[in-house]
Each structure stands twice: as structure tokens, then as C-alpha cells.
Amino acid sequence: MIGNDVIDLVWTRKESNWKRPGFLNKLFTSQEQLLITTAENPEVMVWNLWSRKEAAYKIYNRETGIRAYIPLQLECEYENESLGKVNCNGYTFYTQTVLSKDKIHTIALTQKEAFEQVVALDCYSEIIKKDGIPFVLDKDSNQLFPMSKSHHGRFMSIVGYTNSLL
Numbered sequence: 001m002i003g004n005d006v007i008d009l010v011w012t013r014k015e016s017n018w019k020r021p022g023f024l025n026k027l028f029t030s031q032e033q034l035l036i037t038t039a040e041n042p043e044v045m046v047w048n049l050w051s052r053k054e055a056a057y058k059i060y061n062r063e064t065g066i067r068a069y070i071p072l073q074l075e076c077e078y079e080n081e082s083l084g085k086v087n088c089n090g091y092t093f094y095t096q097t098v099l100s101k102d103k104i105h106t107i108a109l110t111q112k113e114a115f116e117q118v119v120a121l122d123c124y125s126e127i128i129k130k131d132g133i134p135f136v137l138d139k140d141s142n143q144l145f146p147m148s149k150s151h152h153g154r155f156m157s158i159v160g161y162t163n164s165l166l
Contacts, residue, residue, distance in 0.1 A: 001109070002107065003059040004052045004107045005105070006151065008103055013043075019044045044099065052086050055086075055093075055107060064089075070088070081097065083097075093108045094110070095111065095116075103125070104154075119155070130144070136160045
């Protein structure tokens with residue numbers, strides 16, 4: 001399975017006050033809060049971790065059928081600004097995050113080796129839902145492949161992969 005999340009940093013600065021009382025406690029474990037408070041740029045760390053949780057949650061929801069608000073159960077293992085894992089109730093999801101001046105984009109997968117098979121899809125790709133899970137139709141092979149769509153503010157990301165073993 002695949003999940004992804006994109007965050008428009010300009011939009012978050014206008015729409016979300018991550019410094020308000022209780023915000024960090026509702027979304028982040030004590031270990032994650034330590035990463036935030038000791039980061040060179042705490043604001044970017046907040047959204048980096050949140051993006052990882054969101055991308056992983058999309059897979060967790062698809063694999064378990066559980067739809068719930070569980071940010072504290074999604075716990076980030078932070079390797080560096082680009083790589084990490086998210087653990088949730090016995091599941092492990094591998095994440096790759098790309099940071100730029102204006103956005104943060106994270107892709108999560110169930111297998112670390114599959115990142116090289118991830119492809120960006122365009123908004124014209126044919127999306128088909130099976131049991132509520134989105135897939136993209138490869139017209140050449142007539143096969144369905146897992147995909148994930150995310151949008152926030154000015155940005156949208158649609159990604160998929162072509163390895164049906166995942």
C-alpha cells in the first residue's frame with residue numbers, strides 16, 4: 001500500500017497556530033515533542049512529523065478498515081529530515097519526506113525497498129475505487145495499481161507504484 005501527504009507551508013502559517021496551548025499534546029508523543037522543541041526550525045519539524053503521520057494513516061486505514069482520529073497512536077521514528085518510520089498498533093510504515101521552501105511532501109509505504117517504484121501521476125490518470133481504496137488503471141496492461149492523492153493549499157500530489165506484491 002501507499003500513502004502520501006503534502007503540506008503548503010505558506011497556508012499553514014495563515015491557517016494554523018501550532019504554538020497554541022494543547023496543540024502539540026493532542027498530536028505528538030513526548031518523544032516527538034522533544035524533536036520539535038530541539039529542532040533548528042520547530043515549525044518545519046511540526047509539519048514534517050505531521051505529514052509523515054498523515055501519509056502513514058492513509059495506509060493504516062486501508063489495511064485495517066479502521067477510520068479514527070489517532071494521531072498519538074501514529075508514532076514517528078525520525079532518522080533525518082527525509083527518512084523515517086511511523087509505527088501504529090503493530091504496523092510499521094516507511095516514510096520519505098521532501099522539504100522545500102514552500103511545501104513538505106511525504107510518501108509512506110509498507111516496504112522500504114519499494115520507494116524506487118513510486119511514480120508521480122498526473123491529475124488525468126483514471127482513478128478507480130475498490131472497497132473505498134483508490135487505484136489507478138494502467139491502460140497498457142489493464143491492471144489496477146495502488147495510488148494516493150493529497151492536496152493542501154496550492155499543492156496536490158498523486159503518487160502510485162507498479163509492484164502488485166506490495
